[in-house]
Amino acid sequence: MNIGKFDVRILCFVVFMYGTRPCCGVQLTAYVSQSGLHGEVVFQQQPGGEGTVVVQTSLEAIDEQSQWSWVVRELPVSYSSIEDRCGDDKLGSITLNLDEVFGPLDLPANGSAVLTTSGDQFMVTGAKGLWGKSLVLQMVDDSSRKACATITVSGNADEKVAEAKFFSPIGGSVFLRWVGSHHSGSTDTLLLTNLYHIGVPKGSKPVVTEHHWKIYTTDILDSEADKSRENCNFLQLVFDPLFSTTPGQAVGDLDSRIGKVKVAGSPRLLHSSVAGVYHDSGLTSVSIDLLSGQRSLYLVIFDARHHDSFLACAKIREIRPAVLKALIQSSGVKGEVTLSQRSPFDPTWIRMNLTSANEKHTGQAIKTSAYKIHELPPVPLPSVNVKENHCLKTGSVFNPSNIQEDQASGSQDTYAVGDLSGKHNMWRQEQSFAELRGQRWDIYLPMFGHHSVAHRSLVFYRRNESVTASSANSTDAPWICGTLTRYIAVDRGWKTAISTAGAVFRYPTVGRIIFRQARDQPWTDTTVIIETLVHGDGTSLNNTADHRWAVHVEPRGKDYYNWTGRCLSAGEIYNPYKSVPP
Structure with missing residues (x-):
C-alpha cells in the first residue's frame, strides 16, 4: 500500500464545439488516514432528474477483518489540529447515519465498493448536502479507533474560501465557502462560525450570547485608508447588489434569512454547540463581488442588547491556497x-x-x-x-x-x-x-x-x-x-513578499528571535524562529528551559544590565485586544 497515492476520480465530459466541460456536477472526496484505516470515499451526484448519488469506497485497514460504522457530522475537520480532531465536541451532531442507508462497512470486503442511493436520502450540495461536513468512521469492536475527514471538493474544482477574522471584543473567525458554478449546474454557499468573547472580567460567568449580523460594503469611492480602519463606524451600506426594495431583504441581511449568530462566553467554552454551519443560497454572488476588488465587504456583529449598535466587525478576505x-x-x-x-x-x-x-x-x-x-x-x-x-x-x-x-x-x-x-x-x-x-x-x-x-x-x-x-x-x-x-501560487515561481522583524539579545542572554509574516497581511500567521540562545554572563553553565517570554510595549532601556530590576523599562505586555489571561 502506498499511502497517499490513491486518486480515485469519476469523470464524465460532454464535448462541445468549443471544448469540453464537466457534466456530472460536483464531486466530493473524504480523504481518510487514521486509526489504521487509510483511503478515500468519493461522493458523486449523477446528472438527470433522479438525483442518484454514487458512493465509491477505496479503503484499507491494518486488520485482517474489521467492521466500521460511518456517519456524517455537521462540522468539517480542522486539519490545523493534529490531535483529538474527531471528538463529538469538535464535529457536532450527526446529520446522516450511513449505516442506516448502506449498513456498516466490512473490510476488506467493502474496501473497494460502489454504492448508490436516491437523491431523496441525501444530496451532494444544498441543505441536505454532504459538502463541508465531516465523515466519521468508527470501528464497531473498538470504539477508541476512530477516523474522520472533511467531505471536500475533489481536485482543483471551483471552490472559493474567504474569512472574516475577529480580534476584539469578539475573537475567532467566520469562514465563507462557495462551491460549483452555474456551468456545473450545482452551486452552494456555507458559513462556518467559531466565535467567542474576549476580555470577560475574572469572576464573571461567561455565557453564550446571540447577535444580529449583517454584511456591509464600503462605497466604491472610499479610499484604501477608509477601508483599512479598525473602527467600523464608517460603514453605512448593507451589501445589496440586487437593490432590494423590501427592508431587511438585502443580500447582506444574514439574520433575516439564517437567524442570529452565537458567540461563546470565552475561548475555553468553544464547543460544537456554539459553532455553527449555515447554508445560504442568497450569498452565491458574494464571491464575485469579493474578488472584483472594487468594494470591501465587512461582516458586522451587533450588540446583543442594543440591536442598532455595532459590537465588532471584520473585513472579509479571500483565503488563497x-x-x-x-x-x-x-x-x-x-x-x-x-x-x-x-x-x-x-x-x-x-x-x-x-x-x-x-x-x-x-x-x-x-x-x-x-x-x-x-x-x-x-x-x-x-x-x-x-x-x-x-x-x-x-x-x-x-x-x-x-x-x-x-x-x-x-x-x-x-x-x-x-x-x-x-x-x-x-x-x-x-x-x-x-x-x-x-x-x-x-x-x-x-x-x-x-x-x-x-x-x-x-x-x-x-x-x-x-x-x-x-x-x-x-x-x-x-x-x-x-x-x-x-509562494504566490502552485504554478508560479514568485515568492510571497515577507516582512521580517528580529529581537537581538546581547546580555545576559545572547542570541536572536526572528518573526516572519507575509508583507501587508497582518491577519496571516506569523512564524517565530528562535535561533541559538546562550547564557553570556558566565553565571550558568547548564542548559535551562521553560522560560516565560512575551512581547512588551516599550523598547528596552539600559536596565538590562541591572540584575535586581532587569527590563522593567519594557513596560507592560503588549495586549492590543485587551484579552484576559486564563
Whole structure:
C-alpha cells in the first residue's frame, strides 16, 4: 500500500464545439488516514432528474477483518489540529447515519465498493448536502479507533474560501465557502462560525450570547485608508447588489434569512454547540463581488442588547491556497517540492519534481532512503563551513505530537508530522527521484495554524554503508535539503513578499528571535524562529528551559544590565485586544 497515492476520480465530459466541460456536477472526496484505516470515499451526484448519488469506497485497514460504522457530522475537520480532531465536541451532531442507508462497512470486503442511493436520502450540495461536513468512521469492536475527514471538493474544482477574522471584543473567525458554478449546474454557499468573547472580567460567568449580523460594503469611492480602519463606524451600506426594495431583504441581511449568530462566553467554552454551519443560497454572488476588488465587504456583529449598535466587525478576505516550495539544487539533484493546502479544512497535496544529473548521464539511479521535514530552516551557507553539510543543523524531525517510531502503522496519524517518507513509503524502501515524481495527499501536514510546516526544512536522506571487521551497518544520514518558503501560487515561481522583524539579545542572554509574516497581511500567521540562545554572563553553565517570554510595549532601556530590576523599562505586555489571561 502506498499511502497517499490513491486518486480515485469519476469523470464524465460532454464535448462541445468549443471544448469540453464537466457534466456530472460536483464531486466530493473524504480523504481518510487514521486509526489504521487509510483511503478515500468519493461522493458523486449523477446528472438527470433522479438525483442518484454514487458512493465509491477505496479503503484499507491494518486488520485482517474489521467492521466500521460511518456517519456524517455537521462540522468539517480542522486539519490545523493534529490531535483529538474527531471528538463529538469538535464535529457536532450527526446529520446522516450511513449505516442506516448502506449498513456498516466490512473490510476488506467493502474496501473497494460502489454504492448508490436516491437523491431523496441525501444530496451532494444544498441543505441536505454532504459538502463541508465531516465523515466519521468508527470501528464497531473498538470504539477508541476512530477516523474522520472533511467531505471536500475533489481536485482543483471551483471552490472559493474567504474569512472574516475577529480580534476584539469578539475573537475567532467566520469562514465563507462557495462551491460549483452555474456551468456545473450545482452551486452552494456555507458559513462556518467559531466565535467567542474576549476580555470577560475574572469572576464573571461567561455565557453564550446571540447577535444580529449583517454584511456591509464600503462605497466604491472610499479610499484604501477608509477601508483599512479598525473602527467600523464608517460603514453605512448593507451589501445589496440586487437593490432590494423590501427592508431587511438585502443580500447582506444574514439574520433575516439564517437567524442570529452565537458567540461563546470565552475561548475555553468553544464547543460544537456554539459553532455553527449555515447554508445560504442568497450569498452565491458574494464571491464575485469579493474578488472584483472594487468594494470591501465587512461582516458586522451587533450588540446583543442594543440591536442598532455595532459590537465588532471584520473585513472579509479571500483565503488563497497556502503554497510552500523547497528548491533543491545540490549534489547533482535539481528541482522542487511543492506543498499546497486550499484551506484549513482541506488536505495538503505534495508534488515532487526532482531529477538527478547522474541518472540522466549515466543511467544509474541515485536513490534517497528517506525524506522528512525538520524543525528548523537550514543555516545560510555563508554562516557554515563550506565543507560542512548545512543540513545537519536543521534540528530534529518535526514531531509536535512526540510520536515514537515503533508506533507507526498503516495510517498517517501514527507517524511524525514531518516523516513524509514514513507516511508515503511505509515499507522504507529506497526510492529514485523518478519514483518520487507525482503527487500525494496528506491530512497530517498542516500549513495553517500553530503546527504549520512553513519556513521549516525539507531534508532528503541517503543511506551510509559502513563495514567493519565485526559487522556491517546501514544508517540514514541527512544529505540535501531546502527551506519550505511561501509562494504566490502552485504554478508560479514568485515568492510571497515577507516582512521580517528580529529581537537581538546581547546580555545576559545572547542570541536572536526572528518573526516572519507575509508583507501587508497582518491577519496571516506569523512564524517565530528562535535561533541559538546562550547564557553570556558566565553565571550558568547548564542548559535551562521553560522560560516565560512575551512581547512588551516599550523598547528596552539600559536596565538590562541591572540584575535586581532587569527590563522593567519594557513596560507592560503588549495586549492590543485587551484579552484576559486564563
